[in-house]
Amino acid sequence: MSSPELLVLEDNVPMAQVLRFSLERAGYRVCVASSAEQALDSARLIAFDLILTDQQLPGMTGTEFLTRLRDIEHHRATPILMLTAKGLELDVPRLRLELGVRELFLKPFSPREVLAAIQNTLASPASA
């Protein structure tokens, strides 16, 4: 049984690097995309087990990315964890219910907490 494969969508280079470091240390396979387009391309090819994405992406919001992601057949129900620098303006209910965002992390966040959340999410089967 191979380790879960994660997609990390983050355009900030240091952040992407530290995430890769932590996640690989935890035993996951990590694919990093620095733009939504890149991420969607990868997602079409690979059926990731979980996607970690930033809300603010160049050229597209995280919400828009997710909407397009859900059009991909094998990513209809992929669990999503979201990182964001925004707070109040997000339509949290919609993100959770419609777009399947399991957890929302406000920057600055604790990588340990994110890791824990990933573990929990992967452990429990997909709940819509």
Place this chain on the structure above:
Amino acid sequence: MLGRAIQLGLPRRVVVHFLLFAVASLAWVGVSLWFVANWQLKSELDGDVLRAMDLGVRQARLAMVSQDSHALQTLVERLRQENRWRFCTVVSPDRLYLAHSQPELVGDPAGIHYGDTVVRREAKRTRIPQDDGTALLRYESEMTMGERPLGTLAVGVDEPATWHTLKRFSGYVTPILIVPLLLVLVGAYRLDRIVQPSEAIETQLRRAAVAAALSESSLHVIPGRSAAAQGWNRLVGWLSEPRHVTTHERLAEVVQTRRQERTAEILHSLPDGVVLTDAEGRLTFLNHTATAWLHEEGPANQLVGRRLSEFLAFPEEEEALWQPELRSRTVIFEIKRLHGESEQVLRIARFPLRSDANGNNHVWSLRDVTQQKLADSMRDQFLNSATHELRTPLANIKAYAETLALTEVLDVDNQKEFCNIINGEATRLARFIDDLLSISSMEVGSLLLVRQDVDLERLFREAILKVRPQMEQKRLSFESLLPEKYPRLRLDKDKFVVALINILGNAAKYTPEEGRVALKVKCVDRVLRIDVEDTGVGIAADELPHIWEKFYRSKDSAVQQQSGTGLGLSLAQEIVRLHGGEITVKSEPGKGSTFTITLPLG
């Protein structure tokens, strides 16, 4: 003339009456005097003569009956002498002198006498004027015996001298009476003059009494200096002031008009639009601002009577605008509309008119909040960016710090790298906070320069160093052209470096990979000239004037993709300006931009 007399006013009539009565009185006096005197004298004379004749008649009758002609003759002579008459005679019925004081005339036919005859008791008296101006009075008395006429006793009496006097006197009466008459006439004239103002006034009043409608032209000013004339003229002047009613009403009217004018003035002076609508939503009033905003081609008053909804798109979700039962509710909403060539955001508030209990009439307030909206959106954009710019480095610091702390076995290289990254992010954060503070200072106007002698070469090198990582990351080629000798310049080093870094940083940020950035520094004509060229995305011509504005970020997606607060250029410009310099830009979209800083030397 009689016709005019009828139209005489009361005062004139008084004068005329006075005149007539005075003249009549005088005439009466004159005439009466004359007649009375005349008559009195005459009757006195008559009395004497007739008395004497009475006696004579009795005696004559006796003599005639006894046919004593001698006695008759003696009688007439005696009578004449006693009474000092001119003559005395008895005439027979067949008109022959039977006896005469002039004896030679006895037996002659009696003469015919011409003159005025009056009857005096039983005697006739005839006045016979004489050639010398005097007159002879001839009295005749019939004598009868039973029914048989005996004859006539006639006496001739000289008109008394007093009569002549009187006659002459009567000649004077006229002139004597003329004086008072003239006085009366003069007096009447004077009176007329005096009453003329009253006359004029009374005439106007009489005309006003019968006029169909009164107007200012009913009453005129009258000539004259009398108090009454002046008073009247003042009154007429006051009455002919336009729209005169009573003073009280006029005052109230003036105050009311002023208030209305004032209110309208106030409404028209407001920068907000104010309109009134009736129960059907038709415009009944617009102030100037509203007229300017709502009007189409044509004069402004075409707007009155039309529905407000023709000009403004009411939002459907505002029920109170559409449902009549909610008409007394206050509604506030915003709409976007095209005004001229630009978009306008109006905040519209509808209130029921206070005096209107049913809420049928509404007053609408229209406020142009376009600028506000723009400012708000720019501020929101800034806040978003600022939040992002603050949180991103902070997130990195935390992530790396926690990982560093929690990872059990971490090789030294990684450790070092992590610490460096933490350091770098901290610096980035610090600089951003500085930028924010500088911007605040700029807002307040309290950005101060601390000038010092500066090593320009070091300054440029420092800036280049700071930007190098960015450029290397994007594999940009960097070229620098720096002079060998630098002039002496007193600058605020820290701030100027920030400005430089902002410009260089922008060049790097907005130039796609494998592009080119150049820094060229020159001293020319007592001016230090710094050019920063790039082969970046460039700036569109219509955005060029705006790039210096705080928080301004280009709509170009290539720019939006990069993180930025829109403050960098604004800050750089302010810093350069405070140094007495200028910063300009030339750009071609798709080709690149060149920013030029010029600083005066010395």
